[in-house]
Amino acid sequence: MIVVMDDKATEQKVQIVISKLRELGYEVHRSDGVNQTVLGAVGEKRDIDLRDIELLDGVREVIPITKPYKLAGREFHPDDTVIKIKNVEIGGHRIVLMAGPCSVEDLESTRKIAQSVAKDGATVLRGGAFKPRTSPYAFQGLGEDGLKFLRAAADETGMLAISEVMDVSQLELVSRYVDILQVGARNMQNFFLLKELGKTRIPIMLKRGMAATIEDWLMAAEYILAGGNYQVMLCERGIRTFENYTRNTLDLSAIPVVKKLSHLPVLVDPSHGTGRRDKVIPMARAAVAVGADGLMIEVHSAPDSALSDGAQSLYLQQFTQLVGELKMIAHAVNKII
Ligand code: PEP
Ligand code: MN
Numbered sequence: 001m002i003v004v005m006d007d008k009a010t011e012q013k014v015q016i017v018i019s020k021l022r023e024l025g026y027e028v029h030r031s032d033g034v035n036q037t038v039l040g041a042v043g044e045k046r047d048i049d050l051r052d053i054e055l056l057d058g059v060r061e062v063i064p065i066t067k068p069y070k071l072a073g074r075e076f077h078p079d080d081t082v083i084k085i086k087n088v089e090i091g092g093h094r095i096v097l098m099a100g101p102c103s104v105e106d107l108e109s110t111r112k113i114a115q116s117v118a119k120d121g122a123t124v125l126r127g128g129a130f131k132p133r134t135s136p137y138a139f140q141g142l143g144e145d146g147l148k149f150l151r152a153a154a155d156e157t158g159m160l161a162i163s164e165v166m167d168v169s170q171l172e173l174v175s176r177y178v179d180i181l182q183v184g185a186r187n188m189q190n191f192f193l194l195k196e197l198g199k200t201r202i203p204i205m206l207k208r209g210m211a212a213t214i215e216d217w218l219m220a221a222e223y224i225l226a227g228g229n230y231q232v233m234l235c236e237r238g239i240r241t242f243e244n245y246t247r248n249t250l251d252l253s254a255i256p257v258v259k260k261l262s263h264l265p266v267l268v269d270p271s272h273g274t275g276r277r278d279k280v281i282p283m284a285r286a287a288v289a290v291g292a293d294g295l296m297i298e299v300h301s302a303p304d305s306a307l308s309d310g311a312q313s314l315y316l317q318q319f320t321q322l323v324g325e326l327k328m329i330a331h332a333v334n335k336i337i
Contacts, residue, residue, distance in 0.1 A: 001026075002075055003039040003053055004061040013058030014039075020056060024048060027226075031077045036060070040076040042226065069218040069262070071225035072232075077263040083203050083231045085179050088123045088160055090203075090233055091265030095330050095337045096294030098162060098267070099319060100126035102309035103139060104146035107153070112301045114153035116316040120323045121337060124180065125150060125159040126296055130166050131308060132186045139307040147177035154179075162205060162296075168196050175202055185210050185237055185272070188220050198227015205267070205296075207235045214254055218262055233265040234258060235296060238273035247275020247312070250283050255290045266291075271298040271312045280314060281322055288329045288337075295326075 003021070005014055014030075014037050021028050026041035050062045067073040082091040090096050099117040104110050104127035114125050129146030131139065142149070147163060154161035160179040165171055166187060174181060180203045187193055188209035197204050204224055208217045217234065224232050236255060238248025250273030258266050268287035270280045284295055300306045300313035314322065323337065330337045 001041050001048075001050065001053070002063045002065055003041060003059055004063070005037040005039070006058050006060045007036050009037065009058030009060075013056075017053070017056050017059060020053065029071055029076070029225075029228075033077075033079055038076060038078075040065070040071055042070050067261070068215070069222045071230075072218045072221045072262045072264060074261060074263050079263060081230070081232075081263045081265060083233060083265060085160055085203055090267075091293050093335060095288060095292070095326070095335050096124060096267070097122040097323065097326075097337065098124035098126050098294060098296040099299045100150075101300050101306065102271075102298045102313060103128045103131050103141055103307050104150050104163075105142070105307050107149040109301050110149045110153040111156060113299055113316065114157045114159060116301070117299055117319055118157035118159055120320050122319075122323075123159055124162050125154040125157070126162050126182075126298070127153075128164050128308075129174070130164060130170055132164070132166055132184050133308070144173060147174065151177045165193070165197075168193055171196055171200070175200065179203065180205050180233075183207060188212055188217065191220075191223055194220060194223035195227060198224045198229045200229055201231070202229070203231035203233070204229065205233050205235050207237045207269070208239065208251075208254070210238075210240045210248065212239070214257055214261070218258070221262070221264060233267060233293070234262070235267040235269050236273070236292075237269040237296075246273075246279060248273055250274055252283070252286055252290050255287070255292050259291055265293040267294040267296055268292040269296040271296070271309070271314075275312050277303070277312055277314060277318070280312060281318065284322055285325060285329055288326050288335075289333060291333065297322075 029040040099122040131141035162180040164182040270283035303313040
């Protein structure tokens, strides 16, 4: 259930309500909005009389939560979540650009790409060090060396760093180097990993699984939130359909749907979403137009010789030009880049 406190409820009154909910066996998640405090009481309890809570001092309203994703939904948290990491805000007025190679390949190319995309306005450097490849014979990533190169290039350019964690065994290592942990499409329902991420306080980007419904996706986010880690952003990266002209079908209709259901920031990855460089550009423009909070785009200094996903990686110059266009589209939807 959601307990909405009065505007003027004192901290003491809030604490009394929290204790009562805990006594009843609920886990309590607190959200302090601009005007009031909202308490999300989560747990599979039956036979609770809501009036017992309604009558407590300082309580304005008690609302049963109808959605299965209790913490990810707007009922619990009506305002947009804005995740602040150093000087970057994700989910606010400014659209966030995450860019970089699919895989970190070496220090030199990572620095070159970082310098170029940072100059264009990207604030988060992407790059995989542990790669989930379809073939076990394909390049699997540089591991810790890749993380070191990514961190060095990010620091040099004042950017944040994001990289994928594929398994709980990598969590401690990857966390030492990045500002945002990426959960890949193939791991969206790795519940054991999600629970461990819920115990951290590191921002998480949760990509949509290839065959995940929007509800599956929000429930996966719920696993992280239920652990008390509220810094979760979502990323639409395309789903599998019968269409095979593009690598995946980029479900841009998911953006306004999720923005309505959830308060979490939603980004779009048109690179994995289309798999083809020439399609990345129009879909990136469209993503901004439908209200994405940010974009994750693969960019490479030499895409033709990239060790992974070269065909969907933009040339540096293409990214520069794209950002110029995105600025105009952002303006049209009342945002900035
Ligand atoms: C990636 O962004 O590096 C990646 C592997 O993406 P996805 O998990 O969406 O396939
Ligand atoms: Mn890739």
